[in-house]
Amino acid sequence: MTIQRTYEEINTKIRSGKAVIVTAEEIIPIVEKKGIEKATEEIDVVTTGTFGPMCSSGAIINFGHSDPPIRMQKVWLNDVEAYAGLAAVDVYLGATQPSESQGMEYGGAHVIEDLISGKKIKLRAISQGTDCYPRREIESYITKESINQAVLFNPRNGYQNYNVAVSTSDRKIYTYMGILLPNIGNANYCTSGQLSPLLNDPQFRTIGIGTRIFLGGTQGYIAWEGTQFYPQTLKDEEGRVIYKGGTLAVIGDLKEMSTDYIRAAIFKGYGVTLVVGIGIPIPILNSEIMKSVSVKDEDIWTEIIDYSFPHLKKPSLGRVNYKQLREGKITVQGKDVFTSPLSSYAKAREIAQKLKEEILKGEFLLQEPIQKFPQESKFKPLLEIH
Amino acid sequence: MLSKKVIFTFSPQNVERPVTYQLIKDYNLWVNILQAKFEPSLGGKLVLELKGEDKQIKEGLNFVRQIGVGIELLEQEVLWDEKKCIDCGACISICPTGVLSLDKETFKLKFDYEKCIVCGNCVEACPLQAIKVIF
Numbered sequence: 001m002t003i004q005r006t007y008e009e010i011n012t013k014i015r016s017g018k019a020v021i022v023t024a025e026e027i028i029p030i031v032e033k034k035g036i037e038k039a040t041e042e043i044d045v046v047t048t049g050t051f052g053p054m055c056s057s058g059a060i061i062n063f064g065h066s067d068p069p070i071r072m073q074k075v076w077l078n079d080v081e082a083y084a085g086l087a088a089v090d091v092y093l094g095a096t097q098p099s100e101s102q103g104m105e106y107g108g109a110h111v112i113e114d115l116i117s118g119k120k121i122k123l124r125a126i127s128q129g130t131d132c133y134p135r136r137e138i139e140s141y142i143t144k145e146s147i148n149q150a151v152l153f154n155p156r157n158g159y160q161n162y163n164v165a166v167s168t169s170d171r172k173i174y175t176y177m178g179i180l181l182p183n184i185g186n187a188n189y190c191t192s193g194q195l196s197p198l199l200n201d202p203q204f205r206t207i208g209i210g211t212r213i214f215l216g217g218t219q220g221y222i223a224w225e226g227t228q229f230y231p232q233t234l235k236d237e238e239g240r241v242i243y244k245g246g247t248l249a250v251i252g253d254l255k256e257m258s259t260d261y262i263r264a265a266i267f268k269g270y271g272v273t274l275v276v277g278i279g280i281p282i283p284i285l286n287s288e289i290m291k292s293v294s295v296k297d298e299d300i301w302t303e304i305i306d307y308s309f310p311h312l313k314k315p316s317l318g319r320v321n322y323k324q325l326r327e328g329k330i331t332v333q334g335k336d337v338f339t340s341p342l343s344s345y346a347k348a349r350e351i352a353q354k355l356k357e358e359i360l361k362g363e364f365l366l367q368e369p370i371q372k373f374p375q376e377s378k379f380k381p382l383l384e385i386h
Numbered sequence: 387m388l389s390k391k392v393i394f395t396f397s398p399q400n401v402e403r404p405v406t407y408q409l410i411k412d413y414n415l416w417v418n419i420l421q422a423k424f425e426p427s428l429g430g431k432l433v434l435e436l437k438g439e440d441k442q443i444k445e446g447l448n449f450v451r452q453i454g455v456g457i458e459l460l461e462q463e464v465l466w467d468e469k470k471c472i473d474c475g476a477c478i479s480i481c482p483t484g485v486l487s488l489d490k491e492t493f494k495l496k497f498d499y500e501k502c503i504v505c506g507n508c509v510e511a512c513p514l515q516a517i518k519v520i521f
Contacts, residue, residue: 051472053513178476179511186479263472265513275472275513328478328487340479340511344472345493 003040003286007368010044010283014362021045021359023352024195024282024293031294036287039294045359045366046293048197049214049279049351052190052343053265055176056156056227057095057274059112059254062148063123065089066140071133072125076100077111077142084125088133092153095264095274107272109264112152115144116216117259150254152216152262156226158278160198160246161302164189164320164339166332169308174269178342180307184317184332187304188340192348193297193322197280198246200293204231206282208369213250214279214355217261219364220252225373232376236319240301245379250278261351277347279355283366297322304332312381388440389500391420392447394432395456401429403453413446414438420503433460433504460504466497470516477508477517 013019020043022030027046031039061082063072071088075081079101082091097108114121120141129136144150165177165188173180178188193199201207211222226247234242261277284290302325304317317332324330325339358364394405401424409415416437424430436443451457473494478486483501486508488494508517 179480181480188476188479263514266515267513268510338479338481338484340477341475344474345488346473349493
């Protein structure tokens with residue numbers, strides 16, 4: 001008998017404490033032992049997790065109005081400029097924006113982390129002044145308690161798959177993929193592989209607009225497809241599927257988040273970024289979905305890319321799977337090199353476990369997508385037109 | 387056979403003493419210079435790996451202390467703030483001696499201080515500024 005489940009059936013089981021939930025790692029030996037059909041029968045939800053640097057992140061903040069009021073036209077939080085071209089006291093604070101006094105040592109991501117941890121943030125704003133908003137400048141301090149809204153809204157998070165970065169240059173280079181040593185001296189990669197949300201539902205059967213997710217320690221939602229969303233897959237000459245670029249735009253209440261699952265980071269020579277913790281529960285609606293979530297590191301392939309090449313299309317130096325990468329050493333053009341994950345597998349595992357526990361306790365219910373992502377998308381370059 | 391990594395701090399008064407020569411000749415120690423930074427008028431720092439019998443290492447270090455050279459054991463000089471660390475592993479691949487790795491079971495970072503040559507690569511690679519080297 002082929003199992004079919006609905007979201008409502010799964011949520012009913014969660015509410016009555018009868019749902020069976022495992023993580024995307026725990027499901028692997030279960031499927032190996034019992035097979036897809038039996039596992040589909042027994043398991044209701046599989047949880048995934050990722051905790052890595054996600055540069056396209058930021059926060060929407062509303063400060064409330066001062067008396068006399070000001071229509072803020074330029075705003076700085078701890079000397080980090082936030083975009084103020086939205087009404088009077090709304091800003092968007094980008095994670096990668098550097099501090100004007102400390103440069104790359106502090107940035108938007110640090111302001112976000114400091115806000116979450118309850119610290120006082122220095123606010124400075126200037127304006128031309130208008131009849132309805134006469135004030136021309138303000139300096140004050142804010143905390144997450146003092147402001148109206150602080151909403152994390154990240155336009156591109158949770159990359160489905162990502163390149164392995166190496167460098168053939170004769171000098172050390174500093175990239176968003178970390179420090180790359182000369183002459184293919186190391187290799188850096190950045191996904192949680194078999195635990196990664198979009199690698200466990202690569203066809204986006206259950207992940208779409210409106211999906212409830214674990215975001216930074218609280219419950220958030222998928223707002224849209226992520227920017228640069230590219231759902232198509234490639235097949236290499238040996239028939240292996242290479243996932244490229246499914247991405248997510250996510251949203252959630254910053255005030256409820258925890259610095260255990262959101263952290264500011266600095267990549268030397270590149271800049272500031274935000275390390276974001278995301279977990280997505282995947283409902284086992286049928287055996288096709290069970291097949292997807294039982295994916296193993298050795299079945300997920302990615303390309304080794306030369307980041308020293310200064311153009312958009314960088315040369316590929318071969319392919320490798322995540323089992324090889326996670327073992328700590330790979331061979332690139334005949335050379336054995338150490339690998340670095342950049343994305344924390346230990347934390348990804350912790351997030352998938354935490355999400356599992358929240359669902360088991362009935363605190364987290366599954367939300368069916370309100371709308372699915374597009375099946376196809378174009379990845380357009382920026383043309384220089386004169 | 388013991389192996390120890392040490393930092394010697396020289397003052398202008400003792401900067402010209404041939405310490406490595408004496409450790410080799412008088413104490414029969416195997417000496418590997420990992421880092422050296424000297425300015426004759428100001429003093430200097432020397433990071434060494436010493437191998438030898440326990441007694442000889444102790445006596446050799448005692449001699450160095452007697453001539454007024456500061457001694458610190460290297461383990462104390464690599465400061466890894468485990469609370470800040472998120473186990474991302476960015477430090478692993480740039481380490482020339484394989485000091486850093488992820489535990490095969492827990493995937494948490496491991497530090498094998500024995501192998502460390504205090505090059506500082508991990509310090510600049512750590513996105514969370516969780517590693518410091520004092521040199």
